[in-house]
Amino acid sequence: MADTVNDGPFLSYTASLITQGKHRFYTLTIPSDVLARTCFVIDRDEDPVQGFQRLLDKTRAQQIADYIDAGFGTIPTSVVLSAQKVADFEYTRKTRTVRFRENPKSFLVLDGQHRIYGFHLAKSELRVPVVVYNELSRADESKLFIDINTKQRPVPNELLLDIRKLADYRNDIETRLGDIFDLFATQPDSPLFGLMSPSKRKKDHISRVTFNAGLKSILYIFGEAESTDIYRVVASYLSAFVSETNKRNLEVDLTAPVAFRAVLSILPDIAQRVRDKHGTGYSPDDFADVVGDMLKNIKPSSAKNIGNSVSAYAKVFTDGLKVKTIF
Structure with a gap:
């Protein structure tokens, strides 16, 4: 709710006071449009929206805005703010409420910058969990910002890809890649059976991230083929290669x-080369014929020296494909 004083409007919300160590902060929920009007990311006398646009990734913020506007999801994690002097931030213990002035520079964002920017871009509104620190020094704000943004560990991409499958939340390419990964991980005849790690990075195993990066780059050659057909061809090739x-x-x-x-x-x-020589059966034996000819020209030391470049290591093998003549 809002009340008006001589200097302009105040907004008031129910809040809880929490003490952790030497810090006290307040937890509450604030409408997303209010956050969009009262938060900034840089301490300069310039338009807060321009500040967001210059420092943050608009594509990521637009994805958040679209997610909000779709109305199907939820963003339960708290935005962390530091109240500035212009906010005139006050907590009334008796009524367990906070009030602050609606001002474009009321709150410095310590965590949740892209969510706030997404609120600027969204057409709809929602209540957002918020943590507010008050009366912090610039040094305290800087330390908290560093702590929040370095001590939080992001969810591994491997686990996100695995969870996307459970959530039925994948695009068409992700679905195909995920289905093919699962075939390599579960089929007893898979040349990679026992070597696949679906939800985390694991030594001597192939993660979903690595698998997707490798297969996605060549997926175009399969057109609209079914995942089982893609698996069959790639499995035949890898079996022959091994x-x-x-x-x-x-x-x-x-x-x-x-x-x-x-x-x-x-x-x-x-x-x-397999198609030109043997047709489109793409059996392990057909692949072995071509791969074997290629590997005749590869030195063991070259194959062992993987290095850090995908293209450089691939060239070790493609050089072996070059036809050598005696004339």
């Missing part, structure tokens, strides 16, 4: 992200 490298004592660690992505990146070239 078999032929073992025959020649070439050490190629497919669980190493650079190696896995490099080996997959040359599949289009290999598949073209």
Whole structure:
């Protein structure tokens, strides 16, 4: 609710006072449009909205705005703010309420900058959980900002991809990649069986992030093929690759992200040669014929030296595809 004084409007909300260590702060909920009008991210005399636009990622903020406007989701995490002097921030213990002046520079945002910017862009409104610190020095604000933004650990991308499947919250490409990953992880005849890690990074295993990065770059060659058909071709290729490298004592660690992505990146070239020579059956034997010819020209030391570049490591193998003549 709002009341008016000589200097302008005040807003008042029910709040709880919490003490942690030497700090006291207040928890409450504030309408998103109010936050959009009263928060800023830089301590300068300039338009708060321009401040957000210059410092933050508008694409990410627009995604938040679209999510809010869709009306199907929720953002339960608290925005963390520091009340500024212009806010005239007050807490009344008897009524357990806080009041502050509606001013574009009332609150410095310590955490939740993109959410606040998203509130600027959103067409709809919602109540937002908020934590407000009051009477902090600039040094205290800086320390809190650093603590909040360095001590929080983001959820690993591998786990997010796994959870997206459970939530039925994937786009078409993610769905295809996820289905193919699951086939490689669960099919007993998979050349990667026992080497897949669906929800976290794990030594000597292929994560969803690594798998997706490798397969996504060549997904175009399969057109609208079903996930099972893509699995069959890629599995045939990888089976042949593993078999032929073992025959020649070439050490190629497919669980190493650079190696896995490099080996997959040359599949289009290999598949073209298989098609020209054997047709479109794409059996493991067909792939082995072409891959074996390629690996004849690879030095063991070159195959072992993975390095940090996907393209450089892929070239080790594509150089072996070049036709060598005696004339």
